[in-house]
Amino acid sequence: MQAESICVVGVGYVGLIQAVGLASFGLAVKCVDLDAGKIAKLRNGIPPIFEDGLEDALQSVIAAKTISFTTDVAEARDCDLFYVAVGTPTSERTGNARLDYLEAAVSAIADVAPVGAVIAVKSTVPIGTCAALQARLDRDHADKRLAIVSNPEFLREGTALKDFFNPERIVIGSASESARQRVRESYAAFDQRGIPMILSDTSTSETIKYAANAFLATKVTFINEISDLVETVGGDIDDVARGIGLDSRIGPQFLRAGPGYGGSCFPKDTLALATIGRRHGVQQQIVETVIRINDSRRFHILKRIELAMGDKLSGKRVAVLGLAFKANTDDVRDSPAVDIVHALLEEGAEVRAFDPVAKFTVDHRAYQQCESMADACEGASAVLIATEWAQFRSFDFSAVEPLVARRYMFDMRRIVDIDADWASRWDIERIGSSLKRASA
Known part of the structure; x- marks a missing residue:
């Protein structure tokens, strides 16, 4: 052997x-x-x-x-x-x-x-x-x-x-x-x-895995709650995150405001840790709160979109750019973007989505996955940036201006360059910022 x-x-x-x-x-x-x-x-x-x-x-x-x-x-x-x-x-x-x-x-x-x-x-x-x-x-x-x-x-x-x-x-x-x-x-x-x-022994090893993922999920949820506060009182969440992340006791990782955590690990592992705690009579109250806040994150985003579109999504076409739960993967498991798609469809919106890698199918006549950003944006009353793909970050959206019905964008990932020439012609809302640009 x-x-x-x-x-x-x-x-x-x-x-x-x-x-x-x-x-x-x-x-x-x-x-x-x-x-x-x-x-x-x-x-x-x-x-x-x-x-x-x-x-x-x-x-x-x-x-x-x-x-x-x-x-x-x-x-x-x-x-x-x-x-x-x-x-x-x-x-x-x-x-x-x-x-x-x-x-x-x-x-x-x-x-x-x-x-x-x-x-x-x-x-x-x-x-x-x-x-x-x-x-x-x-x-x-x-x-x-x-x-x-x-x-x-x-x-x-x-x-x-x-x-x-x-x-x-x-x-x-x-x-x-x-x-x-x-x-x-x-x-x-x-x-x-x-x-x-x-x-170590096996129980210690198993606990390390769950505790690590739960702690990272907590960091994501914490910065999202602070992001909500910044949207109300003013300021910029990126500066807040940098200001606390430079503290070596905190660190900068997982302090990016967004639509909440997703994927195959954090949702599953936080739920399992909470369940294990309850079964052993040691309630994991922080983790349970993190789960509840993250689950409500999608509702918060939908309400912002509804408000920007006059409280009426029914019959409106929405372009969703990104389906994977994060960039550089094709994984759509527990993806916030997919949850947003479902929520939009339930509100009666027509959804046209594009992702450079990930695929998502749903049996709904008002949903279409497109082969290009231009196809997704055609006739859209709103453009949502749902995954932080690099090509969305660098894209010149003036190219789709003749195609959209309204130049409104909601940047759920804070990746769009709001100082770009084209940005002044769009209504741009971002997670974690009170900034709103008025379109021409």
């Missing part, structure tokens, strides 16, 4: 980045996923997700023969380290993370893994999950002496590959010291660079 015998089970967002990253170090990585269509694409060097640099990196490790793909976990029976990165979606019934995919993956691995193999869980799971999985393995596969490790990911969509190669810390939690060291060996390239390695 080679020390570099590694298997990644579940090659979605987290798993594929993990696999390509480790394979880039020259480690032999076998990837397992039940989705035959996904595996076929990956074998041809086509990633199932959009992520900057991922396609080139994938094709590079395929050419180097350090990565392979299969739908059968039995083909990884020679591996001594298994990373599990399957989905743990939120249960609509309990509000907690569903563990059926994870449990099935661990059971399948246990059936084929050699004696002494390590199973590292990268999926985000409720606190106590890894300990429960270890107890199950000890009961059902005692002869194999398998060890569970909690190894959470801290990737940001849009910069995930960069984040993998430049981690701020690596967290490895297990009851077994030898299992922790086996996972640490796979990250030897980071150890050599002095990247902090936090070695």
